[in-house]
Amino acid sequence: MEQDRLDAVLARIARIPFRARFHLRPPEREYVAVRGMDAVRRHARELIDTRLGPAHPAKDGRQTPWGGHPVFRGQHATATCCRTCLQINHGIPKGHPLSERQRAYVVDLLCRWIENECRAP
Ligand SMILES: [Zn+2]
Numbered sequence: 001m002e003q004d005r006l007d008a009v010l011a012r013i014a015r016i017p018f019r020a021r022f023h024l025r026p027p028e029r030e031y032v033a034v035r036g037m038d039a040v041r042r043h044a045r046e047l048i049d050t051r052l053g054p055a056h057p058a059k060d061g062r063q064t065p066w067g068g069h070p071v072f073r074g075q076h077a078t079a080t081c082c083r084t085c086l087q088i089n090h091g092i093p094k095g096h097p098l099s100e101r102q103r104a105y106v107v108d109l110l111c112r113w114i115e116n117e118c119r120a121p
Pocket of ligand 1: 085
């Protein structure tokens with residue numbers, strides 16, 4: 001998805017105080033600096049496929065750690081942490097496997113958030 005549209009979604013989500021609290025912490029920034037965005041994007045896709053993609057993900061609502069990987073941190077910041085948050089904040093209904101397009105949307109959104117965080121001072 002285009003960066004302008006991703007930034008518009010991110011701006012909307014950032015108006016939710018709970019979401020706006022989340023930022024990358026030094027070890028997560030370091031992770032991005034060392035591994036690079038290609039690796040982070042690959043991990044994002046793997047994590048979304050396994051933890052969010054199925055129609056009924058395991059432990060849905062509790063499957064996303066608060067941090068440790070930049071993608072996990074980003075999932076809380078962008079309201080892509082579980083299928084309920086995805087439904088409420090992104091209009092993606094629960095109970096069916098995520099489509100290719102929906103997976104790509106979540107990954108693009110997460111990577112854009114992470115890139116924006118890394119650019120911030
Ligand atoms: Zn959630």
